Amino acid sequence: MAARVSTVAFQGIDVLDIDVQVQMTGGPITFLVVGLPDKAVAESRERVRGALHALGIALPAQRLMVNLAPADVMKEGSHFDLPIALALLVMMGILPDDAMAGYQSLGELGLDGSIAPVAGVLPAAINALASAKGLICPAASGGEAAWAGDGLDILAPPSLLALINHFKGTQVLTRPEPKLQQELPGSVRDLRDVKGQETAKRVLEVAASGGHNMLMLGPPGSGKSMLAARLPGLLPGLDAAEALEVSMVHSIAGGLEEGRLIRTRPFREVHHSATLAAMVGGGTRAKPGEISLAHQGVLFLDELPEFARGTLEALRQPLETGRATVSRANHHVTYPARFQLVAAMNPCRCGHLDDASLACGRAPKCALDYQSKISGPLFDRIDLHIDVPAVSASDLSLPPPREGTAEVAARVAAARERQRERYKALLQPGHPPVRTNAEADGELLEKAAAPDPQGRSLLTEAAERLKLSARGYHRVLRVARTLADMDNADQVRRIHVAEALSYRRVAPGR
CATH class of the missing domain: 3.30.230.10 (Ribosomal Protein S5; domain 2)
Structure with a gap:
């Protein structure tokens, strides 16, 4: 039988x-x-x-x-x-x-x-x-x-x-109803809680608007982690297709609570002790790693130089392709990994490079050694580099700013909607969707982000003087396109290119 x-x-x-x-x-x-x-x-x-x-x-x-x-x-x-x-x-x-x-x-x-x-x-x-x-x-x-x-x-x-x-026939099982993830009250942290750091807030809005990778460098207690924790509140919710993509990855990992579909963008905060398999995926069953669990969301790495070198270098390919491939002797498994990298680090191991009264005796050489733990190729894949200086006592005594997460999130949503509509019009039928400027590349980026003659001249001159790589050149162009979208401008202008260049370092320690 x-x-x-x-x-x-x-x-x-x-x-x-x-x-x-x-x-x-x-x-x-x-x-x-x-x-x-x-x-x-x-x-x-x-x-x-x-x-x-x-x-x-x-x-x-x-x-x-x-x-x-x-x-x-x-x-x-x-x-x-x-x-x-x-x-x-x-x-x-x-x-x-x-x-x-x-x-x-x-x-x-x-x-x-x-x-x-x-x-x-x-x-x-x-x-x-x-x-x-x-x-x-x-x-x-x-x-x-x-x-x-x-x-x-x-x-x-x-x-x-x-x-x-x-x-x-003695019992009837009814069809289950689809369930959505519940958003807990108070889970969104308000940008109004961050006092001072106006430049950093501006860059955080740029990162949210275009989906750009971001690195914050500053002494301990300057608010880097606070800023990163408020990024999820600025991001628009997942659309139906994105929610299904994200939920499928979390379903494979066994992470859907009570079978509820995820509707908010993931925010994965990873400790620097994470192993390569935990970050990229692997194990005996080739489970998805943190970069795939952050798909269509944010991967936050605090104390970036403290991560193992191999773990950081493994991020390079997923940052370009949006995919993570786990290779084993008997099979290869590929997970989606289109994530936004947000990282934070101290300028040196003691963290007080700019304060002579607190800095260690090895300054400034200790800063070069510490920052050189981030390789040039990984550094080149980060669109926005921002210094987050220590907050003064006078800033801390100020009342909360009038503009908070709700106001900034409205502007971010408007900028993202402009990007979505633009790429929908530019893409050929059957092309994978491009939702943000950070995803645009090649001919598509040239069409969407072509600067005016003054902007093109500035970008060309800066690329030669700063010795930008081809990747760096295009990442500046992506950021400039986002800045133009935030201004509701049809074309990238010189002012947008100039601001985008101000957010870019050439190499670690420079």
């Missing part, structure tokens, strides 16, 4: 169809799982046995063989529990033969028969809809699956017993 149930495996955010085949034959009494399973999949036979025992169902005293096909694809994760159990129930005649024909299923079983949430339900739901099948998933993940579309038939039982009763 044999039975088959459809499920999925994951390679990055790509979904692979897997056929769960169960066969019962004569021979020694055993329960085998084959098809290149990892430890979690191999242990599923004990969870399945325990869940069926909780329902009063005993496995036949025969040789049971579970094959996960195709057999040359690595099977990872606990979500194979439910399809294996369903295939056994079909084989034993407890469920009808055709009950599983139109469904894909995934879920982890508890020893009491409950079905626990698993990672990857959202991409699995999208794959099931594309395959014209329904989806069986845990009840806690039903809201996540519902975002795949109204045309998807979803069964989200809390337990194996509820699913059996549904197919027998």
Whole structure:
């Protein structure tokens, strides 16, 4: 006797169809799982046995063989529990033969028969809809699956017993409702809390408006982390396509709380002790790293020179391509990683380079050594470099500024809308969407950001004197285009190029 149930495996955010085949034959009494399973999949036979025992169902005293096909694809994760159990129930005649024909299923079983949430339900739901099948998933993940579309038939039982009763007609499982992430009151920090630092606030608005990478350099306590923490409040929310992209990555990582779709841009604050695998992605299951979890959002790296050199250098390619590739001996996994890098650092190890009364005895050589930990190629990929000086006591005693996050966010939203409309008009049909100036490149950037003759002359002269690389030249042009958008100007002018050049350092320590 044999039975088959459809499920999925994951390679990055790509979904692979897997056929769960169960066969019962004569021979020694055993329960085998084959098809290149990892430890979690191999242990599923004990969870399945325990869940069926909780329902009063005993496995036949025969040789049971579970094959996960195709057999040359690595099977990872606990979500194979439910399809294996369903295939056994079909084989034993407890469920009808055709009950599983139109469904894909995934879920982890508890020893009491409950079905626990698993990672990857959202991409699995999208794959099931594309395959014209329904989806069986845990009840806690039903809201996540519902975002795949109204045309998807979803069964989200809390337990194996509820699913059996549904197919027998004694219980009805209603379709789950899609859920959105809840924004907690007070989670947005107000820019009004930052006193002084008017230049830094201006650059923060530029970074938010164009999606530009930004580096803040200043002594301890000058407000660098405060400024970075207020950037999320300036950014517009995710549109429908972006929310789906971001939520799929977080679903694979198991980070969607209660299956709720993410609607605010991610803000990932990473400690400098983070490993290369934690930053880029990896591990035994090639999980997404911090740069992919920051997709369409912000990656904040405080104390930038304290990160391991290899970890920082691994950011170079994703900053250019918007993708992170995790390579293993048996497969390559690619995750989206279109993130905005915001970094902060002290000018030297002691942090008081500009204050002779506090600086260490190695100044200024210590500053050159400390800042040289940031390589030139990585430095070149940062659009905005800003000094954040110490705040004076007179600034701290001033009342809060009248303009806060709400006012600046309105201007940022208007500037981003101009960019979105411009690139929508310039792009050819079928071209991947370009939403901000930071994403524009090549011929598209030349069309969108062509400066007037005075601006072109200034940019050419500055590029020669400062010895800007081709990348640096184009990044100045992107920032100038953003400054023009903030002024609601159709063309980039000399004043915009001049301001963009003022925000660029040539190399670390200079």
